[in-house]
Amino acid sequence: xxxxxxxxxxxAVVFYGCDDFPFPGTDDxxxxxxxxxxxxxxxxxxxxxxxxxxxxxxxWDFGDDIFSFEEHPVHIYDSPxxxxxxxxxxxxxxxxxxxMRISVFSGVRNPSTLIEYAPHxxxxxxxxxxxxxxxxxxxxxSNEGSALIPSxxxxxxxxxxxxxxxxxxxxxxPSSWSISDIEANGNSIYVVGSEFGYGFIANVNPVDGxxxxxxxxxxxxxxxxxxKVTFIEEGRPFIxxxxxxxxxxxxxxxxxxxxxxxxxxxxxxxxxxxxGVDAKVYDGKIYVAIQExxxxxxxxxxxxxxxxxxxxxxxxxxxRIGKMDVDETGFYFASFxxxxxxxxxxxxxxxxxxxxxxxxxxxxxxxxxxVHLVRHQDETILATSNFITDGVDCNSVSSYLVWSGNLSxxxxxxxxxxxxxxxxxxxxxxMISDDTNIYSVGFVYEDDDSEKVFxxxxxxxxxx
Numbered sequence: 001x002x003x004x005x006x007x008x009x010x011x012a013v014v015f016y017g018c019d020d021f022p023f024p025g026t027d028d029x030x031x032x033x034x035x036x037x038x039x040x041x042x043x044x045x046x047x048x049x050x051x052x053x054x055x056x057x058x059x060w061d062f063g064d065d066i067f068s069f070e071e072h073p074v075h076i077y078d079s080p081x082x083x084x085x086x087x088x089x090x091x092x093x094x095x096x097x098x099x100m101r102i103s104v105f106s107g108v109r110n111p112s113t114l115i116e117y118a119p120h121x122x123x124x125x126x127x128x129x130x131x132x133x134x135x136x137x138x139x140x141x142s143n144e145g146s147a148l149i150p151s152x153x154x155x156x157x158x159x160x161x162x163x164x165x166x167x168x169x170x171x172x173x174p175s176s177w178s179i180s181d182i183e184a185n186g187n188s189i190y191v192v193g194s195e196f197g198y199g200f201i202a203n204v205n206p207v208d209g210x211x212x213x214x215x216x217x218x219x220x221x222x223x224x225x226x227x228k229v230t231f232i233e234e235g236r237p238f239i240x241x242x243x244x245x246x247x248x249x250x251x252x253x254x255x256x257x258x259x260x261x262x263x264x265x266x267x268x269x270x271x272x273x274x275x276g277v278d279a280k281v282y283d284g285k286i287y288v289a290i291q292e293x294x295x296x297x298x299x300x301x302x303x304x305x306x307x308x309x310x311x312x313x314x315x316x317x318x319x320r321i322g323k324m325d326v327d328e329t330g331f332y333f334a335s336f337x338x339x340x341x342x343x344x345x346x347x348x349x350x351x352x353x354x355x356x357x358x359x360x361x362x363x364x365x366x367x368x369x370x371v372h373l374v375r376h377q378d379e380t381i382l383a384t385s386n387f388i389t390d391g392v393d394c395n396s397v398s399s400y401l402v403w404s405g406n407l408s409x410x411x412x413x414x415x416x417x418x419x420x421x422x423x424x425x426x427x428x429x430x431m432i433s434d435d436t437n438i439y440s441v442g443f444v445y446e447d448d449d450s451e452k453v454f455x456x457x458x459x460x461x462x463x464x
Contacts, residue, residue, distance in 0.1 A: 029054050031089035031096035045076050046102065048085075055089035055096075063102070077104045114421055115165040116444065117453040120155055125441035125453040127430045131184035131206050134168065135161040137441050138182050139453050154178070158189070158209065163437065165457050171209035177202075180227045186234045188212060192226035199226035199241045201259055215259040217241070227277040230286065232303055238286060240277050250277060250290045252301065254309060263308055265301070278333075282326035282350075285312070289321050289333060296321040296335070298352055315352040319344070322371030322384075323431075326350070334371035334382055345373065345382055345403060372440075376433040379404045383440055385427045394418035395445055396425030400438075400458070416456075423447075426454065 030053040035046055050058060050071050060068040062075045063083030077083065083102045088095055117123070120141035127138040141155040156173040173179075177200070179193040188203035195216060202214035217224060228240040235257045242250050252265040278289045286301040286309075299314040322334035331348040371384040380403040387396045397418065401410040416426045424445035431440045440456040 027054060029089060029091045029094050029096045031055070031087050031098040033087050033098060033100070035085075035100060035102070045074060048073050048075065048087075050087070052087070052089040052096070052098075055091050057090045059088040059090070061086040061088075077102075080104050113165060113457050114416070115161070115167075115455045115457070117159055117167060117455065119157060119159065119170060119453070122451045123453045124427075124443035124451055125159075125429060125455065126179060127182045128432055128439055128441045128455075129182050129184045129189060130432060130434065130439075131189060133163065135163060135439055135455070136182070136184065136189060136206065137161065137453065137455060138179060139170075140179070158206075159453065161455060163434075163439075163457070165455060171206075173204065173209055174211070178225075180225060181229050183229045183231070183237075185231045185237070188235075190229050190237055192229045192239055194223075194225040197223050199224045199239075201226055201229065201237060201239055201255065203259065213259040215255065215261070228279045230279045230281050232281050232284060232286065238279065240279050240288060240290075242277065252279075252286075252288060252309065265309055265311075278321065278324050280324055280326045287324070287326050287331060289324050291321045296333075298331070298333075298348065300352060313352050315348070317346065317348075319346075323373045325373055325375045325380075327375050332373060332375060332380055334373040334384075336371060345380055372428060372431040374431055374433045374438065376438055377435070381431070381433070381438055382410075383428045383431050385429075385442070394423075394425040396427055398426040398428040398440075398442065400440075428456075 032051040032053070034049050034051060048060065052058065058069060058071060060070070060073055060075075062068070062077075063085055064077065064079075064081070066075065068075070081104055083104065085100045085102055087098050089097075117125075117137075117139075119139060123139050123141040125137050125139050129136050137159040139157050139159050141157070154175050154177075156175060156177055156179060158171040158173065160168040160170065162168060173191070174195075176195050177191065177193055178195070179191055181192050183190050184206070187206075189206050190201065190203050192199070192201045194200065199217040200214060203212045204210070205212060217226070224241060226239045226241045229237050230239075231237055237255050237259075239253050239255070240250060241253060254262045254264075256262050277291065280287045284303065286303075288299045288301065290297045290299075296319060297314060297316050300312040301309045302312050304310050317335070319335040319337045322336065324331065324333035326332070330350060331352065333346055333348075335344050335346050337344070371382060373380065373382050375381075382401045382403075383398060384401075385396060385398045397415050399413060399415045401413040404411050418425055421444070424447060426442060426444050428440050428442040430442070431438065433439065436459070438456075438458045440458070442454055443451045444454050445451060
């Protein structure tokens, strides 16, 4: 695993010597500088730009017993730590001082590093997305026993982390939202779910959590819910929704930039399980998966020049679906067979033909959680969470299995150890990847039956 240093610039505090003048005159001595960090791998190179006024010499103190008298120096920090950088500007016998605090965090993480986060009494991580090189983890909590918040009222928040697992801050979202999915796109994070019995979609400011636009589908049947959001074009979302009535049917809706409905495609299938809905975009097409009674339906949609959707092809396969992914090699999805209690990875061609199944040995699943799948560096990563009832201290475990070639059997696997992490169990609820790592979120059971959010960062190898 690569070892990296992540540099975060903190707040700059500027001092102007003995005189306090927020608006200096043209002849006043001013010390000021800014910092640009480029490719902050170990060692961390920091570029300093001197913005001082009316100075004839300078002295830099980088906070690590290293000094410089250059005007625009470059300094390398070899070790993690917090450093106070001081620039002293001189003009004759006068001097002015400015300071900036720089924190250098170690980016070194072992495989399967687990970060726990407990914002409230009972918290779970429902979903995760990436925005501006940070991880946005959607957490949902119940704040039992609070005098300010009624018992079991929902608390929705984004917990923001760096990609090395350092917590940055949290952002509160409306408590009336029951959220199914989040997705970063453009300058917003899109949220879908249900509110007051109707499906909704909203785009949220990732800085403060304020709602930019929101659409509630009150024209549909009551108790409908939006389950999944995806994009072909920036700012123009597609959602998969389910409508309850005499039967639970699935719909595909397209929106414009202001979240007005452009098109609704009805009767994608009869959704047996609300968790069995997913959608991915590849090569300008939308791949939609709907779990029906004992079959799963997959459909490809194309956006025509008229800006409307057209169904290209549809197929059905046996088993219940979890998550799916698409790349140039084909269409991958996680599947669960309730008869044999076997999870598997299956693949179809991009035209939804030539199905291949890869089985995981029977592990005695009871009340299975949906399985989650990502493609990462030409490998297929599957996460599955299982409740355990027989003779084990854990009440649940999450396992990660990796295929790099033939899907007949995984190349290797690992399981989060309840003994190692001193918990009652793990449930993985969402997973994403980038060029470097796999990021999984969910919750852990504590000994007192409370729940905490977990964020697991892995280099994708999973070999200890």
